[in-house]
Amino acid sequence: MLKVVEETKKAFLTGNETIAWAALAAGADIMFGYPITPQNEVMHYWTRLAPKYGRDFLQTEDEISAGFTVCGAVQAGKKAFTATAGPGNVLMQEPFGMAEAMRLPIFAVIQQRGGPSSGTVVYSQQEVALTTYGGNGEGFRIVYSTATHQEIYDYTIKGFNVAWKYRWPTFLLGDGYQAKMREPLEMYDPEERGIKLEPTYPLVGLPGKIGEDREPQHLCNIYSLEEELYDVVTRLAAEYEKIVPELIEWQEHSCEDADIIILTHGIVSRAADDAVKALRAQGIKAGYFRPITLRPYPAQQLREAIAKSGAKKLLIAESSYGQFERLTKQEIYGETIKIETLYMPGVGIVDYDIINKVKSVL
């Protein structure tokens, strides 16, 4: 296979362009997609780049189809992915649910836009609930919420690997800003960095005669009996929960002596990081905590940060109206720390917004 990134090199790209390059470097075979802002350029760049490296693309008739074709391709042993946003994410919940049920190693990029419904094509963090727990299922998914273009590159490569290693649907949760802005990053060949690319393999059409050479491969997503489904979901839950400690990722600093911990995810954590530094410079003891994985959630780590700091307040700042707060509350049930919120649905949050909020509640 033609090497995508010969030598580690700096680049100045949009987030969407970064995803296309990282998917190539991760060895993705094919992308299925349907146009929707703000992820369109993932498709545009992929369709320009993919033929040069012998990779494929199919534009389907809608997002339901794009999701299901990814489900089909991974069963054939192909490293396949899609990218979508907003209403497209809604339509893809059916295939994403099937991927949970059948343990399909699909990878999907979600570039959040505003809602409800078609909302705006611009920025928001309003697809947290949908991406973590959407669909008629239990949220057996792995969701990485990125903050920089370097992370977009790193976690796209990691996302494919994790999907194929653990066989759960895996997501990179970005947003309109990350999709469209340009910033510097370093592109590299994962194997040169010692990152082993997980091998892919077909899940169906295996060699050998069923019953003689091998057991039948049941990739079932419909069950006739209530009790049967009960057994399956209980088993899936146990399998998912078992790997949680291996998957959880988070960032934390300045929590040791913090009076207030600022909790953010994704691009808002950049503003939170600046805010904590500025507040510290003014003598206000603020701490920084950021889940990188929203599913599974670093609940134990957040509880420990609260405990060791003895902080009296937790400020949750998000570009949505409580989706991240609800996710957090269910994970740290029982904690008595007072929760303050900064909801800015559909608009960006800058350090200034967080600093002002902290000062108003301390």
Add this chain to the structure above:
Amino acid sequence: MALVRIALAGEGGQGVQSVAEILAEAAYNENKQAIYIPNFGLEQRGGVSIAFIQVSDSRIGAPKFNKADVVIAMSHRAVARTATYSDKNTLFVYDDGFDVDPEDLPKEAKQIIAMPAINTANNELHPRVFNIIIMGAVIGLTNVVSFEAAKEALEHKLGSKFEKNPDLRELNFKALEIGKQLAENALKEGVAR
């Protein structure tokens, strides 16, 4: 270099986003941290097009900002649209080629500057290089990139056109130089508020 935040705004087709991209790339080429993000919503179809640029020596936080160090409003409508990005530390620049309602100007600014970019482009150079005059003005106002880096970035972006018509290279570089001078002169003479 401390963080510099720039908002460029104008009509679709004026080249706002192209200039922003070239400037950000020039800063990146000088090993600075740089972020460029357009406003990409439906408003850009028939609305005012805005580019947000940030340049710094150290890591940059949020991609957008509430208040800019420099705002350049390149069209009549852009003045009112971008007044919100101005505070007491902002250099607010607009073109003197249109009658601006004083109500539309920002309430707070370090300095409000009227600059004859459109007239200069139309009368002394070519309407096509209006946006390059603006690019030169950004450099004159902020020094976010060196003049040489800006020329290199232009060469990188427009090199193939320059090859076909070397006069274009001269025209663009001249526009860049004139824009820089206009800004430096305006800074000295500008109406302080």
